[in-house]
Amino acid sequence: MEHGDHSANADHSVDRDSEVKAQTLCWVRDFIVAHTICPFAQREVERESVRIEVVRSKKLAVALEELMAEIAWLDEHEQTETSLLVFPTLFRDFEHYLDFVDLAESLLVEQGYEGVYQLATFHPDYCFADAVPEDAANYTNRSPYPMLHLLREASLEKAIAAYGDTEQIPARNIAYLEAMGSEAAEAILARCMREESSE
Numbered sequence: 001m002e003h004g005d006h007s008a009n010a011d012h013s014v015d016r017d018s019e020v021k022a023q024t025l026c027w028v029r030d031f032i033v034a035h036t037i038c039p040f041a042q043r044e045v046e047r048e049s050v051r052i053e054v055v056r057s058k059k060l061a062v063a064l065e066e067l068m069a070e071i072a073w074l075d076e077h078e079q080t081e082t083s084l085l086v087f088p089t090l091f092r093d094f095e096h097y098l099d100f101v102d103l104a105e106s107l108l109v110e111q112g113y114e115g116v117y118q119l120a121t122f123h124p125d126y127c128f129a130d131a132v133p134e135d136a137a138n139y140t141n142r143s144p145y146p147m148l149h150l151l152r153e154a155s156l157e158k159a160i161a162a163y164g165d166t167e168q169i170p171a172r173n174i175a176y177l178e179a180m181g182s183e184a185a186e187a188i189l190a191r192c193m194r195e196e197s198s199e
Contacts, residue, residue, distance in 0.1 A: 026192035091146040120149035139185035
């Protein structure tokens with residue numbers, strides 16, 4: 001009986017992970033790509049090469065271990081350009097999330113990955129240092145769940161070289177989202193949170 005209950009719980013966890021992945025992919029597709037927030041994302045979505053991994057631990061130390069495990073996986077799978085590490089049960093508080101990001105970046109340096117991988121940061125309550133929470137511009141980094149985006153530095157440099165002047169992207173995004181407005185941006189996020197797994 002206990003074994004059966006354990007299997008049912010495991011299946012439920014897998015179902016929930018699939019839902020989190022579906023919601024995250026919806027956000028990438030319907031917000032990041034559809035509104036050209038990141039000009040490099042469309043290619044990876046079209047190639048179906050966006051890797052999304054869900055970390056359900058509630059412990060900071062485990063989250064850091066999972067980050068290094070994901071980097072080890074990327075080391076072994078060079079054909080995968082990028083990975084999203086999603087934390088649905090951690091870092092509800094944005095300030096705690098920022099503390100985790102500082103630790104994660106320090107860990108990458110300690111492990112010899114500085115200049116190899118870059119971390120991009122996203123959180124449901126993301127707020128830039130010079131902004132107020134209500135600013136629409138914050139939605140460039142607001143996501144369904146707290147997450148880290150792992151990017152290969154070499155691939156990023158190639159993409160930037162091919163794209164040209166990337167310095168104008170943040171200013172363009174700020175202007176675009178201010179024109180869109182916070183309510184419209186939040187509505188896209190809310191719609192993605194209703195996305196269910198097709199598996």
